[in-house]
Amino acid sequence: MNVIEVEGLSKTFKFYRKPQGLSASFKNLWQRQVEFKEAVKDVSFNIERGQVVAFLGTNGAGKTTTMKMLSGILHPTTGKVKVLGHTPSDREDQFKKRFSILMGQKHQLWPDLPAIDSFALCQRIYEIPTPLFRQRLSRLSEVLGVSHLLDIQVRRLSLGERMKMELIAALLHGPELLFLDEPTIGLDFLSQRAVMRFLQQLVKEDNLTILLTSHNMADISALCERVLVIQNGQLIFDDCIANLQDSLGGLRRIHIESESALRSELLSRYGKVISNEVHRAELEVNDGVANEVLQQLLKDIMVKDVRITAPPLEDSLERLYQRQGQVA
């Protein structure tokens, strides 16, 4: 069953230019040069229940705009959106009670009060019955390991603890769908992992559907099976992560360790040298020839250790963006 259905979604923003100087400001009072920016162009995709999908793209690519349209904050210019069977821009209470949105930089907890008091407000707003509220709160705070912090002023908590509290606030009403906009921004890697592990558990136990944007590739490879890549407002990739690498003509990285010194001129005959630290080097070759190259290498050089890996996700993405840039 599809939780999110998006078809031909577009969003155009109006904006003005104002050249430097005061006189231009006055001119702008009566006459404005209106320009349009297509933040999202003809995007279509479906997401099934229980899926965890990453939304990738550079700054300003249109990720957040799309997410805002899916959560009803923005109205689409054209196109059809159905989320949990509702049209988000109708902003029905019944719809709002079934999802949650968490934005990394925007906080809903009151900084001057302990988190537990803000949770009480959530309870009232979402009309959560008290027994259910208590049960969810104790479960969530236990899993996240913050039960002992509930009565401390939020402003006194560390960033990671605060984010965990925000997560609890977003999950108290038992949403079926969770939008996460850069949830781990500014967190140290231990907190990042804790949050990600928690989300994984939720997906498994509650059959939660998650759509997340992040610049952190570790988040994504840990949590998501599927990525949507958006650039200049257009959806340029929609598949599982492994296929992202294959679709780019499948590159492989060969890591070599050797007792003797490795020379880049020599190595470049086999493939593109990514790095060479005298006794340790990394080569990039096409998937199809990886085995051949490896055998040749083993024959030619005194190799102590050798590994073949896929290139990091960042590299694949960079190539994807570059390729798209050339097309456009």
Added chain:
Amino acid sequence: MWQQFLKHLKIYALLIKLNAMRQLEYRVNIVLGLLVEIGYLGVKLLYAYIIHDTGVHISGFAPQSLYLFIGTFILMTVFFVAMLQFNIMAFDRQIIEGEFDLILTKPVSAQFLATLKYVETWMVIPNVIVGLGLVGYGWYASGIAFDLLHVGLYLLYAVLGVLTMYCVFTLPLLLAFKLHNISAFHSLIWALWDFNNLPHRIFPSPIQIIGTVFFPIFLITNFSPLAIMGQLSLGEMIWGALAPLFLFLLTCWGWRRAISTYESGGG
């Protein structure tokens, strides 16, 4: 409808409690806030003092009845400071910084959360005490009967006054959706508010009519004392009851429109 109203009322009660707790975390601020309010109270009482000192009758009202007006004004200021002031000041920031986005995803009225989230609690205590004292004294000294009818009448027009106040000051906030910076407008609000320091009958009739009919700030504090003094004509009584309701519907309609065309700030 009724259920929605009750739900929002319950949330508002909780908001008052949360704000009261939040403010208790900063003891020094409470003291300083009290200081501010006492300062403003002093300015308001300055008028009472001058009236007392000169024994002036304004438009036929003896000083005792004038205390009733000034006391009501001070009590309405309690509602203004407690319910509206900080929400108005924080409003354009909410839009610019995108906090409003989150409000939109909550299953409650966005207008309610955006305009009534902050409540000032402890700071208004001096106003409550002095306002009640002045109204009590004015009531007693003007020889108005203290019975169910008069108290009911006073409270009815006071509630309608609060409703009018909410509308008069939140309706212009809608400009923030278009202009993004409405700080100039704030100082106007303060100044307009002080217009209620004295009974509106003191003004020439064109101002009275404008302030009662077109931009009804005079409905906020004048009608409850006038009503119990038997100084309202039937037409004024009806207008005083209908106008706030009409204004409230207008405000809600304006908000619905503004929200439905709202374009979030940050990309």
Added chain:
Amino acid sequence: MNKYMWLLGMGLQKALTYRVNYLVTILAAAFPIILQWMLWQSIYTYTQADKLYGLSYSDMLSYVVLAALMAQALRTGFEYDMAEDIKSGGLNRFIVQPLSYFGYRLSVFVGTNLGYFVTTLIVMAVALWVATTYWALSIDVTHVALFLLSAVGAFFLQFMLFYLLSLTAFWLHEVWALFESVRVISLVLSGGVVPLSVFGTSFEYYLSLLPFQYLIYFPLQTLMGVLSTEQVLSGLVLQLFWTLGLFLLSTVVWRRGSRSYLALGG
């Protein structure tokens, strides 16, 4: 170009872009004036008195109008910027740059408020013209000259007062309430709402021991010719004395404050 002059220019430019705000504030100042006008009119009509609190009806009306305008002319706002500088580490810039913070603030204040001050003085001149023609207020040219002198003095006294007040941000977590309360109290005590004679002679005497009355009450009394030349001169000296006294106090406070600021690492 002198760096302080440049800052002054920047402040002026900023003020120009806020012209709309200026118009609105002047408009806003008109409301309390109307209210007081009505009040005094009723009072003088009711009591049939020639003089109340030592002022005739026309004097009272002129005073109320001029005091409201004077209060506008002395408007500040930099105290919030200063508190922000102190709290968010904006001061660091001044510790590493060869720029005195006091000089910086003074230049920006003069720059932002000069246009404002002068414009408001012009509005006051119009009000004065109205007052002399319609309310039979008598004004002497020497009084106007002395008034201008005391108004400039008031301008700097006001700066010193709020500069000193802003320094409390070194120690206070939240300054809004303090600023506002001082603003309101200073407005009343300086005679910005009603003439200080309304408060009675003994209270007026105690107020004369404080700096506030040199902001509005004293300049306006000078203008309206209530004071003799000797009184005006001694008043000007006292005004200067207060300004310098506050300046000295602020350097002491600044030194102590910046020490605790540096100790905290900004």
